[in-house]
Amino acid sequence: MYAKLMRLDKPIGILLLLWPMLWGLWFAAEGFPDGLVLFIFIMGTILMRSAGCVINDYADRKIDPHVERTKNRPMAAGQVGTKEALLLAAGLSLVAFLLILPLNMLTIMLSVPALFLAASYPFTKRFFAMPQAYLGIAFSFGIPMAFAAQTNALPSIIWVLMLANLFWVIAYDTAYAIVDKPDDLKIGIRTSAITFGRFDVLGVMACHAMFITIMVFIGQWQQMGLAYYTALVVAAGLMLYQYILIKNRDRTLCFKAFLHNNWVGLVIFVGIVLDFIL
Numbered sequence: 001m002y003a004k005l006m007r008l009d010k011p012i013g014i015l016l017l018l019w020p021m022l023w024g025l026w027f028a029a030e031g032f033p034d035g036l037v038l039f040i041f042i043m044g045t046i047l048m049r050s051a052g053c054v055i056n057d058y059a060d061r062k063i064d065p066h067v068e069r070t071k072n073r074p075m076a077a078g079q080v081g082t083k084e085a086l087l088l089a090a091g092l093s094l095v096a097f098l099l100i101l102p103l104n105m106l107t108i109m110l111s112v113p114a115l116f117l118a119a120s121y122p123f124t125k126r127f128f129a130m131p132q133a134y135l136g137i138a139f140s141f142g143i144p145m146a147f148a149a150q151t152n153a154l155p156s157i158i159w160v161l162m163l164a165n166l167f168w169v170i171a172y173d174t175a176y177a178i179v180d181k182p183d184d185l186k187i188g189i190r191t192s193a194i195t196f197g198r199f200d201v202l203g204v205m206a207c208h209a210m211f212i213t214i215m216v217f218i219g220q221w222q223q224m225g226l227a228y229y230t231a232l233v234v235a236a237g238l239m240l241y242q243y244i245l246i247k248n249r250d251r252t253l254c255f256k257a258f259l260h261n262n263w264v265g266l267v268i269f270v271g272i273v274l275d276f277i278l
Helices: 012-029 035-059 082-100 105-126 131-140 142-151 157-187 192-221 226-246 251-277
Strands: none
Touching: 012 035, 012 131, 012 142, 012 157, 012 251, 035 082, 035 105, 035 142, 082 105, 105 131, 105 142, 131 142, 131 157, 131 192, 142 157, 157 192, 157 226, 157 251, 192 226, 226 251
């Protein structure tokens, strides 16, 4: 039951959090990251994503029973209590913090705002017109932490890579939000899909386009080669396929498009890895 609460049965969230962190780590290490740093960040990503899911379900415990997709989640179904959930989230966060203690002080300091962003995101749906943007910042924080752990520095490329990932997160999480749009409108929750209104599909594709454009700029900045740009072309093709999935706003296909972004992240990561090897 706790594994389900942490969404370990649905690893897509872990993967979408993992890919940008790995992009950042490979750029920071110029293709050859420290083995201990890599292990710590993979484990930390799993732990913090799990903690974030628990906090999210705690925050939405009175909302989830009214949403078709979430009504059977452990807290929504009354299978896990609030005290249990809070203790589990705290325990996961503590283990993640203990994991990074062997790393430098800059990385440890960055873990504080990272934890704050992860813990506060679920509550932004009540008042912020585009909580997906807030999620984008939270999901991008592995990038500066990876650079800090690998290089003990925060070069300018970090902020550009974070900006690129911000657009990607808004794109795929808006497609995800289209799935819940009818329920969210009834309940009064705010999402980018509602804020974009009838331009929700256009908003998704515009954010995808911005993401690819910025990643091209990063490639020029980092003097990347053919493997990297080939990966971006493939990623752009995958995004065009997502347009076919979401254009009619079918809830099942929109959710499929959201899941499909795992392949986008993977393809770009493979491109980065191969480029540094070659």
